[in-house]
Amino acid sequence: MKRVALLGATGSIGRQAIEIVNAHPELELCALQSGSSPLDALAHEHDVAHVQVGGDPEPLLERSQPDVVLNAIVGFAGVRATLWTLERGITLALANKESLVAAGELAIAARDHGGGTLVPVDSEHSALRQCLEGRDPETVTGVVLTASGGPFRGRTRAELAGVTTDEALAHPTWAMGPKITIDSATLANKGLEVIEAHWLFGLAYEQIEVIVHPTSIVHALVRFRDGALLAHLGVPDMRVPISYALTYPERAATNVPVLRLEDLRLDFERVDDEAFPMLELAREAGRRGGTAPCAYNAANEVAVAGFLAGRLGFLDIPATVEATLERVSGAPARDLDDLVAADAKARELAARGLQPA
Ligand code: NAD
Ligand code: MG
Numbered sequence: 001m002k003r004v005a006l007l008g009a010t011g012s013i014g015r016q017a018i019e020i021v022n023a024h025p026e027l028e029l030c031a032l033q034s035g036s037s038p039l040d041a042l043a044h045e046h047d048v049a050h051v052q053v054g055g056d057p058e059p060l061l062e063r064s065q066p067d068v069v070l071n072a073i074v075g076f077a078g079v080r081a082t083l084w085t086l087e088r089g090i091t092l093a094l095a096n097k098e099s100l101v102a103a104g105e106l107a108i109a110a111r112d113h114g115g116g117t118l119v120p121v122d123s124e125h126s127a128l129r130q131c132l133e134g135r136d137p138e139t140v141t142g143v144v145l146t147a148s149g150g151p152f153r154g155r156t157r158a159e160l161a162g163v164t165t166d167e168a169l170a171h172p173t174w175a176m177g178p179k180i181t182i183d184s185a186t187l188a189n190k191g192l193e194v195i196e197a198h199w200l201f202g203l204a205y206e207q208i209e210v211i212v213h214p215t216s217i218v219h220a221l222v223r224f225r226d227g228a229l230l231a232h233l234g235v236p237d238m239r240v241p242i243s244y245a246l247t248y249p250e251r252a253a254t255n256v257p258v259l260r261l262e263d264l265r266l267d268f269e270r271v272d273d274e275a276f277p278m279l280e281l282a283r284e285a286g287r288r289g290g291t292a293p294c295a296y297n298a299a300n301e302v303a304v305a306g307f308l309a310g311r312l313g314f315l316d317i318p319a320t321v322e323a324t325l326e327r328v329s330g331a332p333a334r335d336l337d338d339l340v341a342a343d344a345k346a347r348e349l350a351a352r353g354l355q356p357a
Contacts, residue, residue: 018046082096101296123219127219131221148172217236
């Protein structure tokens with residue numbers, strides 16, 4: 001039996017993870033956590049002894065003795081669970097990309113110290129891990145992440161000024177939680193994913209390309225030095241990378257629909273960086289290093305919350321992130337306390353920048 005601690009159990013990834021655990025007799029839920037939603041019914045239904053709503057997940061993880069932690073919390077709030085799991089050498093199935101973006105250096109140090117396995121749940125990174133597994137790094141020249149382009153693909157910057165929250169929440173290919181859905185509409189999600197790929201695979205930013213692929217069938221590609229590319233294809237269904245991460249290395253069966261190749265159109269187009277500056281801003285923050293990616297993430301979280309609450313326009317999101325990045329020092333974090341301070345500082349700057357003039 002594999003004991004699974006599920007953090008963010010009530011969310012989009014959390015609910016799909018429960019479906020995967022139910023389908024596999026060798027997986028057992030040992031702990032459930034959520035931000036604020038009650039968990040009693042879920043805990044009763046799945047006979048889970050260790051449950052926690054809100055607060056620090058560390059005591060829950062200590063008590064429940066998991067073999068694998070699925071971190072499906074949204075935002076920087078997931079950072080403690082990521083570091084705790086990696087430090088102990090416990091397998092981390094990581095959906096919470098924000099923690100790796102904000103705490104990249106600390107997380108990789110924790111993984112190397114703990115000696116455990118970090119399996120990404122993000123579909124593009126799960127795809128890359130599968131294409132890269134067993135390859136000599138010397139033969140790999142770069143990777144390509146695909147982006148659906150979100151609901152506003154093809155629009156100019158001027159056409160984005162007045163878009164509504166409802167329009168931004170209508171994602172064309174994936175059904176996800178509200179924060180990542182807005183991130184997909186601004187392309188901040190792809191920005192976070194570029195930084196995530198940098199840390200997961202030890203690649204330089206120049207080696208990580210992004211291409212728009214509207215149907216989300218090709219999840220990612222690896223370029224090799226002989227000119228060959230390996231691509232990972234599949235229906236856009238998060239149960240596949242969740243199942244891969246929870247049953248790694250066994251690759252258990254799932255009941256997702258068979259991909260019908262005769263129905264496929266594989267179209268690719270360039271990203272419009274003028275309309276969607278969040279991708280370039282992420283690359284800049286990534287290259288700057290230190291706590292610049294943490295500030296990028298923090299300012300984005302503040303701005304997205306403002307947009308979802310109707311206080312901000314769509315274009316205020318990149319404006320807030322850009323202004324925040326200009327004002328933070330980006331000095332490296334020696335430990336989690338430093339990182340939490342850098343996150344708080346960036347949030348404060350972002351929130352101040354959002355005050356009506
Ligand atoms: P969601 O909003 O649907 O769910 C978030 C979960 O986190 C909920 O259970 C909520 O209770 C919990 N939570 C919120 N704030 C918290 C806090 N402060 N402390 C502890 N728990 C808290 O989000 P989601 O779409 O499931 O996404 C979860 C993570 O997975 C995000 O990092 C997202 O980027 C990533 N991800 C999601 C998808 C997807 O298809 N949904 C795909 C790739 C990656
Ligand atoms: Mg993704």
